[in-house]
Amino acid sequence: MSEQRGNEETNLQPGAGAPPEDDREPGGDGHEEQAGRSTTGEPQADHQVREPPGGEGAGSSAVTDVPEEEAEARSALQDEAEPRGGEDAGSSTATVKVVLVPGGHVMTVAFAIGLRVQELKLQLAAELRVPAEVLQISLDGKVVEEQWSLMELGVQPQGSTRMEMSSTDPTAHPLRPLCPPERDNVPDVITVRVQTDNGVSREVVVEIERPPQQKAFLGGYRHRLTEVEYHHAAAQTPPKRRSDRELVVFSRDTQIAHVRSRALQCPVDVATQMTAIGCHISCKSDRLVAVHGAYITAEEYHGARLRAVIRLQAFARRWLAWQQMDRLRKDRDQRLAWLELQERRRKWEKEEQLRDHRRCQTNPQRRKDFELLYHALERWRREEEQRISMTLQGVERKVALCSLLEQETKLISSIEEHRAAAREDGREQAVISLLDKSAAPHQWRAADGRMVSIENEHTIRARELRDLYEDISRSSVSREQRLHVLLTLKHTMKVRECQLTRDVVGLIDREVDLMTRGVKAASLEGLRKRISTLFLQYIKTPAFNPEVAKLLKNASQLKNGTFLCGACSCYLLSSDFSLAAGARPRGRCRNCINLDNIARSRKVFFCYEKILRRLRADEQRLNREAKIPFLLQVEDLQYLVEVVWESRSALQASSDIYDLVLVRWERRTDWSPWNCILLSKDAAPAHLEVEDVHKAYEATFILSIQHKHVLARRHFSQLSVMAEHLDPWPPAPLGYQLVSKTSTVVGCGNTERPWPADKIIQMILR
Numbered sequence: 001m002s003e004q005r006g007n008e009e010t011n012l013q014p015g016a017g018a019p020p021e022d023d024r025e026p027g028g029d030g031h032e033e034q035a036g037r038s039t040t041g042e043p044q045a046d047h048q049v050r051e052p053p054g055g056e057g058a059g060s061s062a063v064t065d066v067p068e069e070e071a072e073a074r075s076a077l078q079d080e081a082e083p084r085g086g087e088d089a090g091s092s093t094a095t096v097k098v099v100l101v102p103g104g105h106v107m108t109v110a111f112a113i114g115l116r117v118q119e120l121k122l123q124l125a126a127e128l129r130v131p132a133e134v135l136q137i138s139l140d141g142k143v144v145e146e147q148w149s150l151m152e153l154g155v156q157p158q159g160s161t162r163m164e165m166s167s168t169d170p171t172a173h174p175l176r177p178l179c180p181p182e183r184d185n186v187p188d189v190i191t192v193r194v195q196t197d198n199g200v201s202r203e204v205v206v207e208i209e210r211p212p213q214q215k216a217f218l219g220g221y222r223h224r225l226t227e228v229e230y231h232h233a234a235a236q237t238p239p240k241r242r243s244d245r246e247l248v249v250f251s252r253d254t255q256i257a258h259v260r261s262r263a264l265q266c267p268v269d270v271a272t273q274m275t276a277i278g279c280h281i282s283c284k285s286d287r288l289v290a291v292h293g294a295y296i297t298a299e300e301y302h303g304a305r306l307r308a309v310i311r312l313q314a315f316a317r318r319w320l321a322w323q324q325m326d327r328l329r330k331d332r333d334q335r336l337a338w339l340e341l342q343e344r345r346r347k348w349e350k351e352e353q354l355r356d357h358r359r360c361q362t363n364p365q366r367r368k369d370f371e372l373l374y375h376a377l378e379r380w381r382r383e384e385e386q387r388i389s390m391t392l393q394g395v396e397r398k399v400a401l402c403s404l405l406e407q408e409t410k411l412i413s414s415i416e417e418h419r420a421a422a423r424e425d426g427r428e429q430a431v432i433s434l435l436d437k438s439a440a441p442h443q444w445r446a447a448d449g450r451m452v453s454i455e456n457e458h459t460i461r462a463r464e465l466r467d468l469y470e471d472i473s474r475s476s477v478s479r480e481q482r483l484h485v486l487l488t489l490k491h492t493m494k495v496r497e498c499q500l501t502r503d504v505v506g507l508i509d510r511e512v513d514l515m516t517r518g519v520k521a522a523s524l525e526g527l528r529k530r531i532s533t534l535f536l537q538y539i540k541t542p543a544f545n546p547e548v549a550k551l552l553k554n555a556s557q558l559k560n561g562t563f564l565c566g567a568c569s570c571y572l573l574s575s576d577f578s579l580a581a582g583a584r585p586r587g588r589c590r591n592c593i594n595l596d597n598i599a600r601s602r603k604v605f606f607c608y609e610k611i612l613r614r615l616r617a618d619e620q621r622l623n624r625e626a627k628i629p630f631l632l633q634v635e636d637l638q639y640l641v642e643v644v645w646e647s648r649s650a651l652q653a654s655s656d657i658y659d660l661v662l663v664r665w666e667r668r669t670d671w672s673p674w675n676c677i678l679l680s681k682d683a684a685p686a687h688l689e690v691e692d693v694h695k696a697y698e699a700t701f702i703l704s705i706q707h708k709h710v711l712a713r714r715h716f717s718q719l720s721v722m723a724e725h726l727d728p729w730p731p732a733p734l735g736y737q738l739v740s741k742t743s744t745v746v747g748c749g750n751t752e753r754p755w756p757a758d759k760i761i762q763m764i765l766r
Contacts, residue, residue, distance in 0.1 A: 097163070
C-alpha cells in the first residue's frame with residue numbers, strides 16, 4: 001500500500017484536485033515510509049505534526065494514538081540519523097515536496113534544512129521560469145515567512161515535508177510544470193539507507209536529475225572481456241540551458257511558443273484569455289492599441305507592398321550593376337595593363353635584337369656574328385650592284401662593278417682578320433677550359449643529396465701543370481719572376497727524360513742565356529711562344545698528365561666513327577657532318593658548308609637555331625617524351641620555314657624571321673612537320689587556345705595548311721629516323737579519298753583519276 005501511495009503522490013495531473021488530508025502532514029512522506037519499511041521492516045502508522053514557530057500553539061506538539069514502544073524506536077532512529085554538531089545539522093538535506101496550487105502537481109527537491117525559504121523560492125522560480133516575488137509558500141494553510149529556515153519549521157535532517165505554493169498573479173504568471181507528463185511517475189528524490197565503515201546505518205537523500213530533453217545516443221565502446229559499456233561524454237552531460245528573455249513580448253508567438261517547443265496541448269485557462277462564466281481574467285496588464293490614420297484597404301496595402309518590393313529590387317539591381325561595372329572596369333584595366341606589358345616586351349626584344357646585331361658588327365666573336373657580317377655584306381653588294389645596273393651603262397658600268405669588287409675584297413679581308421683574332425682567342429679559351437676540366441676534382445652526389453668531391457694524385461698533378469702553364473703564358477712579368485718560372489719548368493721537365501722534355505729544356509736554357517745578355521722582351525716573344533706550345537703538348541700527353549686522357553679523342557673513336565669529307569678530303573668524326581633530311585652519308589663537313597655559305601649565298605642560320613631552341617623548350621614543357629623536335633637539325637628547320645612556309649606567317653603574312661615561331665596545328669597532337677603552323681609571336685598564344693581548328697578557321701585556310709603538311713611529309717619521309725614517326729595519311733578533302741602514297745585518288749564517282757594530291761589541292765584552292 002505504501003508503494004501505491006507514493007506513486008499516487010507523484011502522478012497527480014494538473015487540475016486533478018488537492019491531495020487527501022492524510023498526505024499533507026509535514027512530518028511524513030510516502031517515499032520515507034517505503035524506504036523505512038524496506039530497511040527496517042517496522043510499520044509506521046502515525047506521524048508527528050509540527051507547527052511553525054510564531055504561530056498559534058508554537059512549541060507544542062500533538063501525538064495521536066502513538067504507542068509508546070513505536071515512539072521510542074522512532075526517536076532512536078531519528079537520533080541516529082541526526083548529525084552531531086549544529087553546523088552539520090544545518091548543512092544536512094531534507095526532502096521538500098511542493099504542491100503547485102491550483103494545478104495540484106507535486107515537485108520534489110532536496111534542500112538543506114539550514115537555508116531559508118527565500119532561497120527555496122529562488123530555486124523553484126528558476127525551475128518554473130516565473131519571478132520569485134509572485135511565489136507564496138504555505139505550510140498547513142499558513143503562509144511561511146521568507147526568513148524562516150526548514151530547521152525552524154521543524155524539519156529533521158534526512159526528513160521530509162510537504163508545502164503548498166501558489167502565485168499571487170495567476171493570470172500573468174501561472175504555475176505550470178516544465179517536465180512532460182510521461183516523466184511524472186519517476187520520483188525526483190529517493191531516500192537510501194547506507195552503512196558506514198563504523199557499522200552505523202544512516203539515510204541519504206539522493207536527488208534524481210532529469211534532462212530537459214532526450215539526447216540522441218551517440219554510441220560508445222564496450223569492453224570485450226567485462227562487457228562494460230562506455231558511452232560518449234556528450235550523451236551523459238546535460239545540454240546547455242538557454243537564458244530567459246527579459247523583454248516582454250505581446251504577440252501570439254509568446255502564447256503558442258510553449259506548444260511549439262514542447263508539442264503539448266495548452267491548458268484551457270491559458271488558451272482562452274477571456275472572461276467567461278466561471279472564469280475571470282484580470283485586465284490589469286492589458287494594453288489598449290489605437291488606430292492612427294485613415295483606414296487602408298487590402299488593395300492599397302498590397303499596392304504599397306508591391307511598390308516597396310519594386311523599389312528594393314531597383315536598389316538591388318543598381319548595386320548588382322555597380323558590381324558588374326566594377327568587374328568590367330577591372331577586366332579592362334587588366335587587359336590594358338597586359339597589352340601594355342606585351343608592347344613593352346616586344347619593344348625590349350626588338351631593342352635587344354638591335355643591340356645584339358650592333359655588338360656583333362662592332363666586335364664579332366662567335367660564328368653567328370660573322371654570319372651576320374657576311375649577310376650584311378652580301379645585302380650591301382646586291383643593293384650596290386642593282387643601283388649600278390639601273391644608273392650606269394657600258395664602260396662606266398664595268399668600271400663601277402670593278403670598284404665594287406675591290407671594296408668587297410677589302411671588306412672580306414678585314415672581316416677575316418677579325419675572324420682570325422677571334423679564332424685565336426677561342427683557341428686560348430679552349431685550352432684554358434681543357435686544363436680546368438683536367439684539374440677539377442672528381443664529384444658525385446651522395447645518397448643524402450650532398451655533393452662529394454675528392455682529389456687524387458692525378459688531379460693534383462694536373463692542377464700543378466695548369467698553374468705552371470698560366471705562369472709561362474703570362475707576358476707582363478718582371479725579369480726575376482720570369483727566371484723563377486723558367487727554373488721551375490726546367491725541374492718539372494727533368495722528371496722524365498724524352499725528346500720533348502729535352503727540347504723544352506734546351507729552349508729554356510737559350511731564353512735564360514739571352515735574358516742574361518740583355519735582349520729585349522719583344523725579341524724573345526717567338527721563343528717564349530715555342531716554349532708555351534711545347535709545354536702544352538707535354539700537358540696533353542697522357543703519360544705525363546693521366547687526367548687529360550679522358551678529355552682527348554682516342555684512336556678507337558677515330559677508327560670507328562670517321563668519314564671522308566668530299567670537299568676537303570679529310571677524315572672527320574660523324575659529329576662534324578650534317579645529319580639533315582636528304583643529306584648524303586658522305587657529303588661535306590660542317591666547316592666546308594660554312595665556307596661555301598660565306599663564299600656564295602651568305603645566309604644567316606642562327607635565327608633558325610633560335611626558333612629550334614624555342615620549339616624544343618615548348619614541346620619539352622607540353623610533353624616530356626617528345627622526340628621529333630630533337631631529331632630535327634638547323635638545316636631541316638630552315639627548309640621547313642623557307643620552302644614549306646615561305647618565311648612568312650600563315651595568318652598575318654609577317655616576314656620578320658626574328659618574330660616567327662613554329663607551334664602545333666592541332667593542340668592535342670604532338671608537334672611534327674606535318675602538324676605545325678608558322679605564326680608570329682603575338683598570334684601563337686591565341687592559336688594554342690583553339691580547341692577545334694575546323695570550327696575556328698575557314699575551309700580555304702584549312703586546305704592551304706593541309707597542302708603545306710603534305711609537302712612537309714614528303715620531304716621528311718626521306719629521313720629513316722623521321723619515317724618511324726609518320727602516321728597514316730589523312731583523307732583527302734571535299735569527297736576525294738587518298739588510296740596510297742603514290743597520290744592516286746578516287747573521286748566521288750566510280751572512275752579513277754591518277755592525279756597527284758598536291759595538284760588536286762592547288763586546283764581546289766584556285
